[in-house]
Amino acid sequence: MKQRNYHSLKAYVRLWIFLGLAGFLILLSIVAPLLCPNDPYTTSSEFMNHAPCAQFPMGTDRYGRCICSRVLMGARTSIFSAVSLVGITFFVGSVLGLIAGWFGGVIDGVIMRLADVMLAFPQMVLAIAVAGILGGGMINAMLALGITGWTLYARLARAQVLALKKEPYVQAARLSGCSALRIMTTTLLPNMLGPLVVNAATQIGVMMIGIAGLSFLGIGVTEPQAEWGSMINLSRAYVQLAPWAVLAPAMATILTVMIFNMLGDSVRDVLDRGTEA
Secondary structure (H helix, E strand, O other), X not given: OHHHHHHHHHHHHHHHHHHHHHHHHHHHHHOHHHHOOOOOOOOOHHHOOOOXXXXXXXXXXXXXXXXXXXXXXXHHHHHHHHHHHHHHHHHHHHHHHHHHHHHOHHXXXXXXXXXXXXXXXXXXXXXXXXXXXXXXXHHHHHHHHHHHHHHHHHHXXXXXXXXXXXXXXXXXXXXXXXXXXXXXHHHHHHHHHXXXXXXXXXXXXXXXXXXHHHHHOOOOOOOOOOOHHHHHHHXXXXXXXXXXXXXXXXXXXXXXXXXXXXXXXXXXXXXXHHHHO
């Protein structure tokens, strides 16, 4: 019993630690314009590929722009876009999966076959094709990744509904005359949110990597907007001359993705402990 309580306490501590780190990153991205030591968009031929110094803590890029300022501004672009994309795909996929699992029949068949078609293509390959057709830009990159992103939540939500709709409390709600909408929103949805939230938390890092990948290929965020993937792409040809221009955004991406992935694992552990209890 004591060992179980110890592991539960440890899971909650890990959750609060990574929740605090994720909150710190989000707060940092919000106040980024106030923290930038220099204008992230001002170019200077005098300071091209300048090494880190007091004026430029992380050096400059090929255009003489402050890397530190662009990493801070890139946090806003990368984190907000990934969180927004996960929120949209979470909502759309959960609603479609809820509808498919509850009504079944033709509706279920249409939604699930559409999901199967989307899953038939590798997500990144399809995203590259869509982004290449639509052109560069953050909105187009998010749309390209979101086309397949909703399928994970739809399939999971449908499976949860199929399992929960046989429960006695759901049958009691149906016999009491509750409408399908009320049962889905007040009875089914609260009981199926756990696995969906866990997947959403882990998908933030995945979407962040996807957006950075598209930007690295030149079909995501376009210059001069600051974004970590495009910063790496811009400076990769000068990696031997100015390695700081690549390492700074790369480390920012790695650390941010690790924090959000660990947050997702912590949420899963806490929910698993709650289920065991």
